[in-house]
Amino acid sequence: MSNSGFLLVDKPAGFTSHDVVAKVRKALGTKKVGHAGTLDPMATGLLVVGVNSGTKLLTFAVGLDKTYLATIRLGAATVTDDAEGEYTFRGERQAVLNLTDQRIREEIAVLTGTISQVPSSVSAIKVAGVRSYDRVRSGEEVKLASREVTVSRFEILEIRRIENFIDVDVLVDCSSGTYIRALARDLGSALQVGGHLTSLRRTQVGKFSVENATAIDQLADSELIELTHACEMLMPTIEISDSDALALRQGKQIDGEATQVLGAVCAGSLIAVLEKAKFSKLKSVVVFAGGSDD
Numbered sequence: 001m002s003n004s005g006f007l008l009v010d011k012p013a014g015f016t017s018h019d020v021v022a023k024v025r026k027a028l029g030t031k032k033v034g035h036a037g038t039l040d041p042m043a044t045g046l047l048v049v050g051v052n053s054g055t056k057l058l059t060f061a062v063g064l065d066k067t068y069l070a071t072i073r074l075g076a077a078t079v080t081d082d083a084e085g086e087y088t089f090r091g092e093r094q095a096v097l098n099l100t101d102q103r104i105r106e107e108i109a110v111l112t113g114t115i116s117q118v119p120s121s122v123s124a125i126k127v128a129g130v131r132s133y134d135r136v137r138s139g140e141e142v143k144l145a146s147r148e149v150t151v152s153r154f155e156i157l158e159i160r161r162i163e164n165f166i167d168v169d170v171l172v173d174c175s176s177g178t179y180i181r182a183l184a185r186d187l188g189s190a191l192q193v194g195g196h197l198t199s200l201r202r203t204q205v206g207k208f209s210v211e212n213a214t215a216i217d218q219l220a221d222s223e224l225i226e227l228t229h230a231c232e233m234l235m236p237t238i239e240i241s242d243s244d245a246l247a248l249r250q251g252k253q254i255d256g257e258a259t260q261v262l263g264a265v266c267a268g269s270l271i272a273v274l275e276k277a278k279f280s281k282l283k284s285v286v287v288f289a290g291g292s293d294d
Contacts, residue, residue, distance in 0.1 A: 003030075004053035005224035010213035011039050011047045013135060013209070020216065024049055029220035037176070037205065038062035045069075045202035046210040053226055056286045060234045060261065060273065063176045064206030065152070070197055072184040074099065075165035076200040077194035081120045081181035091193025093164050099191060101159050106169060106191040111183055112154040116146045141238045149225075150175040150181070167198065180225055227270040227288065235273070237263035245271045248284050256282040 007028075013018050017038045025033045035056045036048040047070075050058040075096045078085035122142060153173035160167045161239065168187075172180060181197045188195020203210045215223040231237060245256045245266040258276045270288050277283040 002049060003224075006057070006208070006227045006230040007049040007051055007222055007224050008210070008217075009047045009049055009219070010215055012211055012216055013044050013218065014041055016041050017047055020047055021049065023216060024051065024219055027222075028085075034058050036064075037066070039202060040082070040200070042082055043200040043201075043202065046205055046213055048205050048206065048208055049208050052229060053288050054224070054230060056288065057227070057230055057234060057273075061206065061208075064208075065173065065175055065204075066178075066202060066206075067204035068172045068174070068180050069157075069199075069201045069203055070170050070180050070184070071172060071199040072168045072195055072197045073165050073185060074168065074193050074195045074255055075105070076196060077135040077185065077188055078196045081179075081185045082197040083198075085196070089194045091188075091191075096164055096193050099166060103161065103191065103202065104166070104187075105156060107187055108154050108156060108170070110190065111152075111186060112151050115152050117147045117149045117179065117186070118184065119144045119177075120179045123290040124195060146209060148178065151178060154183070173197050173204075182262055184192045213277060228268060229263055231263035231270050231273070232263075235261050237262055237265050238274075238284055240264045240266050240271065241244075242266060248272045248274075249283075249287055249289070251287075253277050253281040256278060258282055261285060 007024060009020055009024065011017070021033050023033055028051060030052055032052045032055055035049045036050065036058045039045065039047055050060050075091045076087050077089040079088050102256055133177055151172060151174045153171065154222050155171045157169040157171055172183065180200055184195045184197040209243040238256070240254065245278050247254055248264060254272070257280055258274060262269060262274045262282070272288060273286045274282040277287050
């Protein structure tokens with residue numbers, strides 16, 4: 001098995017992303033492990049993990065578009081915008097009963113496309129150096145600034161009416177930085193009955209799919225996506241000569257043009273990630289040593 005690359009992990013509920021990293025470190029016997037994009041403990045699904053030199057590629061995976069399966073419960077709002085928080089508002093029973101499927105679809109349409117979203121206050125965003133979720137869970141009221149995000153697909157899979165609630169199963173394709181809990185909150189607010197998330201599963205990060213992920217109890221038998229292949233799934237790559245490979249590893253620039261970052265490959269091995277420099281030159285953003293960890 002390659003010593004460096006990406007490992008796709010299917011995170012179970014109840015584990016933090018940090019817990020998964022610790023499990024991977026122990027299973028693979030290495031300290032150089034990181035991840036691209038936190039999943040809440042209640043959430044399940046795809047966590048992209050970098051191992052050894054693969055950690056150098058994580059920065060290029062963080063901003064990828066993502067896909068989620070989620071269940072939004074209409075009829076109550078919570079302090080955390082998910083099922084783990086206490087109710088802050090209960091919609092009137094008759095108002096919930098009167099909600100039509102068409103009305104729900106109309107408000108979901110409003111939350112589709114490029115929208116301005118206030119992140120959930122129970123998020124990893126730092127406020128004066130402290131994570132927002134830590135402030136909320138210690139009793140503080142936190143208000144975060146809105147940001148522009150893109151929800152390219154917000155599709156209803158099923159609508160179920162359960163006692164005084166309506167559960168809406170949805171499929172969401174969105175840009176990095178989109179909070180699905182905030183979509184649940186805003187949908188409930190628009191419908192004036194409150195809303196929160198009861199389940200969340202990440203199924204896709206860029207070209208990486210949870211279908212190819214490893215269960216948490218099978219990490220020791222997992223296969224890494226080796227560096228070159230991982231890079232090819234993140235960005236275009238170019239083939240370079242041995243002399244260019246040596247130049248890059250010596251910190252020099254090479255001839256070439258680019259409009260975006262590129263992976264530089266020599267004889268099947270990933271040498272560097274490149275970006276445009278001056279005078280038709282390419283310079284390295286990250287260089288891979290080609291040692292035992294590669």
